[in-house]
Structures are given as structure tokens and as C-alpha cells.
Amino acid sequence: MTLIKKKITVIGGGVSGISCALLLQKLGFETEVISKDPLLPSKPNDPKLVSSFPAASVIPHSIEHHNLNTLFRNSLFFFEKLFSENFKGLGKHLHYELFAHKEEVPKYAPLMHKFELLDESSIKNAPSHPSIPTTFGFKSDCFFADWAIYFPDLIDAYLAVGGKVSIKKLCRKDLQFLDSEIIINCTEFGGPELAGEKFDPIISKGHILHINDVPKLKNKFGKTVSYNFVPGFDHYHTENGTILDVYCYSRENRLVLGGSRLTGTLSEHDEWIGEKVTEPSVEVDGVTIPEQILSINQDIIKFTFGIDVRSFPRKQAYAGYRFMGNKEPGLKLETEDAYDRLIIHNYGHGGAGVTVSWGCAFEVASIIFSKLRSSSLDLEKALSVI
Numbered sequence: 031m032t033l034i035k036k037k038i039t040v041i042g043g044g045v046s047g048i049s050c051a052l053l054l055q056k057l058g059f060e061t062e063v064i065s066k067d068p069l070l071p072s073k074p075n076d077p078k079l080v081s082s083f084p085a086a087s088v089i090p091h092s093i094e095h096h097n098l099n100t101l102f103r104n105s106l107f108f109f110e111k112l113f114s115e116n117f118k119g120l121g122k123h124l125h126y127e128l129f130a131h132k133e134e135v136p137k138y139a140p141l142m143h144k145f146e147l148l149d150e151s152s153i154k155n156a157p158s159h160p161s162i163p164t165t166f167g168f169k170s171d172c173f174f175a176d177w178a179i180y181f182p183d184l185i186d187a188y189l190a191v192g193g194k195v196s197i198k199k200l201c202r203k204d205l206q207f208l209d210s211e212i213i214i215n216c217t218e219f220g221g222p223e224l225a226g227e228k229f230d231p232i233i234s235k236g237h238i239l240h241i242n243d244v245p246k247l248k249n250k251f252g253k254t255v256s257y258n259f260v261p262g263f264d265h266y267h268t269e270n271g272t273i274l275d276v277y278c279y280s281r282e283n284r285l286v287l288g289g290s291r292l293t294g295t296l297s298e299h300d301e302w303i304g305e306k307v308t309e310p311s312v313e314v315d316g317v318t319i320p321e322q323i324l325s326i327n328q329d330i331i332k333f334t335f336g337i338d339v340r341s342f343p344r345k346q347a348y349a350g351y352r353f354m355g356n357k358e359p360g361l362k363l364e365t366e367d368a369y370d371r372l373i374i375h376n377y378g379h380g381g382a383g384v385t386v387s388w389g390c391a392f393e394v395a396s397i398i399f400s401k402l403r404s405s406s407l408d409l410e411k412a413l414s415v416i
């Protein structure tokens with residue numbers, strides 16, 4: 031591929047920034063990623079630096095965008111391509127979305143591979159809680175990124191094609207001094223400041239619990255299984271009454287448990303202002319998490335798979351902020367002309383930055399192609415380079 035003589039600066043070294051930079055570099059641009067934080071922090075404990083520890087299912091949970099289904103569908107094409115080439119850390123297995131009450135099927139669901147609504151008999155084969163019956167659900171094949179493998183591999187893939195990374199914090203006024211005419215703002219929580227907006231984030235706080243050394247959950251046909259389960263108001267809700275879900279994703283040598291979505295924002299001093307963890311709560315490794323993440327999952331896993339997670343002592347907990355949007359909810363994926371430069375904003379990925387990483391990268395690359403008027407970019411071409 032011939033080099034297109036336009037340098038592109040991608041600000042932000044999380045999954046959005048690296049995916050954009052990798053695709054653009056492979057399309058022939060000269061790119062550089064500038065990130066305020068190291069791409070792989072040694073202690074992933076900053077709740078705002080969410081690419082350090084996502085649960086990393088490829089499902090568009092907790093994200094808003096008018097074109098979400100297109101972003102999701104395009105992302106799936108990229109994940110499928112990477113999966114077919116055995117990209118490290120990327121898995122695909124049977125996933126259930128289960129509910130104790132009747133629900134509407136989300137709009138994205140039919141895009142998932144082998145999507146199927148559960149009927150009375152297939153519900154019996156799904157993971158279940160011993161005393162909270164599932165009355166509604168669907169299953170599909172779903173991609174999951176084993177984060178400790180996938181993300182370092184993504185970074186390596188970028189560096190291997192000549193990508194550059196610098197560690198530096200930039201602010202809005204620095205943009206005019208960058209030696210590139212195209213700038214991509216993938217800084218998530220840093221996004222509003224770089225876009226010249228007042229920082230007024232809408233956040234969905236989440237908790238994750240890794241239980242190490244546990245084997246993968248397998249159904250009676252020997253297939254790996256993951257699930258999300260909404261047990262209903264009586265069993266798990268926020269202090270404002272929002273019904274919550276729990277989940278368990280199978281990884282190579284651990285289970286990733288989770289399930290809290292607490293709405294709030296941050297004070298000027300970065301303190302959490304919003305819903306608190308519902309009682310009861312437990313403390314793991316100094317992180318307070320809703321007890322239901324442990325207890326409801328524990329019961330499902332013991333009842334369905336015969337594994338007692340209580341007997342696995344090595345656990346790590348994380349609390350993280352899903353950035354749902356600034357001032358109002360919604361992913362910002364749009365262009366701005368400022369300082370004689372094309373600036374493309376790509377932030378506010380909520381709980382689905384991994385899920386839409388490739389869809390957003392393709393959208394960013396398409397915008398650049400159309401602005402340069404050198405040629406248009408179609409999906410086939412983008413997939414052929416990745």
C-alpha cells in the first residue's frame with residue numbers, strides 16, 4: 031500500500047485510539063498516538079482509564095448513538111476478520127441475555143451471530159438461578175476479548191506496522207501546534223476539554239470482579255457459556271429504583287463477574303456524585319462492590335455449572351466509569367474544522383467502547399477519505415488491510 035502523505039495525530043491510547051490508529055496506519059497514513067497515560071498502566075486502578083479493565087464483551091450495552099446499529103454491525107465485520115485470523119485474545123462463544131421478567135428485544139440483538147429468542151424448552155438449557163426463574167431471554171454467539179491478551183496484542187500490531195506512541199498530556203490550545211492536519215480526539219474523559227466544551231460528564235459507574243483460576247463455564251454439550259441476567263427489582267436495583275443486571279463472562283483462566291450501572295457525574299475535584307453501591311456491599315482488595323454481583327452470580331454458577339466460586343480465593347475488583355456523554359448522553363463522533371485542521375471527535379463510548387471500537391475506527395477513516403477526496407473507503411477495502 032502506498033503511503034498517503036498526510037500525518038494523522040490520534041490523541042488517546044485506549045482501545046478507541048489504538049484501533050483508529052492501527053486501521054489508519056494500515057491504510058497507508060503516517061500516524062502517531064499521543065496519550066497522557068501509559069497504554070498498559072502497571073496498576074489499572076484509575077476509574078476513568080477504562081481501557082485498562084473492561085469486561086470486554088462485544089455487545090452494545092450502555093451506549094447511545096443515532097447510528098449505533100451501523101457502528102456495531104461494522105465492528106462485528108472487523109472482529110470476525112480478526113477472529114478468522116486467530117488474533118490473540120479474541121474469542122467467540124455462546125452468550126445468553128436472560129431476564130426474570132418479560133422484556134423488549136433490544137434493537138441490536140438480531141445483528142448478533144446465531145441470534146435466537148429462547149422458548150420454554152431452550153430456557154431450560156440456559157444458566158439459571160436456583161430461586162429466581164428466568165422467564166425471557168435470547169442467545170447468540172458473541173465475541174469476547176480476553177483483555178490481558180487482546181489489548182497488548184492490539185498495541186503490538188500497531189507498533190509492528192510502524193505506529194508511534196508518545197506519552198504527553200495535550201490541551202485544546204496545543205492542537206494548533208501539532209504537525210499534522212488531521213487530529214483524532216479519542217480521549218474519552220479528556221474529550222470535552224479538547225473539543226472546547228465545559229466538562230459535564232454523564233457517567234454510569236460499574237464494578238467488575240475477577241475470580242482467578244476458575245475453569246470456563248461449559249454447558250452440557252461442552253460449549254463455553256457466558257450470560258447477563260436481570261433478576262428483577264426485588265433482587266437488585268439502585269437506590270433510585272433502576273433495575274440492574276449481573277453478568278459472568280468466561281475467560282481462559284478466570285471468570286469476569288460484574289453488573290452495576292450507577293448514574294452520576296464527577297465534582298470539580300473528581301469525586302463521585304451520584305448513586306451509591308446498593309446495600310449490602312462487600313469489599314474486595316479495597317474496592318467496595320455490590321454484594322449481589324458476587325451472591326447472585328455465585329448461586330447461578332453453583333446451580334448450573336456445579337462450580338463453587340467461593341472456593342477460589344484469588345480475586346481482584348475494579349470500579350470504573352462509563353462515560354455516557356458530555357452534558358447529554360450519546361457518543362460524539364463528529365468533525366470540527368479548527369486551527370486549519372480537521373479534528374474528528376470520537377468519545378463517549380459508555381459501556382461499549384470495545385464493542386464499537388472498529389465501527390468507530392472505520393467511520394473515522396471513512397470521514398478522512400471523503401475529506402481528502404482522494405478516494406472513498408468502503409468496508410471491503412478497510413477489512414482487506416486489517
Ligand SMILES: Cc1cc2nc3c(=O)[nH]c(=O)nc-3n(C[C@H](O)[C@H](O)[C@H](O)COP(=O)(O)OP(=O)(O)OC[C@H]3O[C@@H](n4cnc5c(N)ncnc54)[C@H](O)[C@@H]3O)c2cc1C
Nearest residue numbers: 043044045046066067081086087200220236350383384385
Ligand atoms: C465496569 C466497566 C465494564 C465495561 N465493560 C465493557 C464491555 O463488556 N464491552 C465494551 O465494549 N466496553 C466495556 N466497557 C467500556 C469500555 O471500557 C470503554 O468504552 C472503553 O475502554 C473506552 O476506550 P477509549 O479508548 O475510548 O477511552 P479510554 O480507555 O478512557 O482511553 C482514553 C485515552 O486518552 C488519554 N487521554 C485522556 N485525556 C488526554 C489528554 N488530554 N491528552 C492526551 N491523552 C489523553 C488517556 O490517557 C487514555 O489513553 C466497560 C467499562 C466499565 C467501566
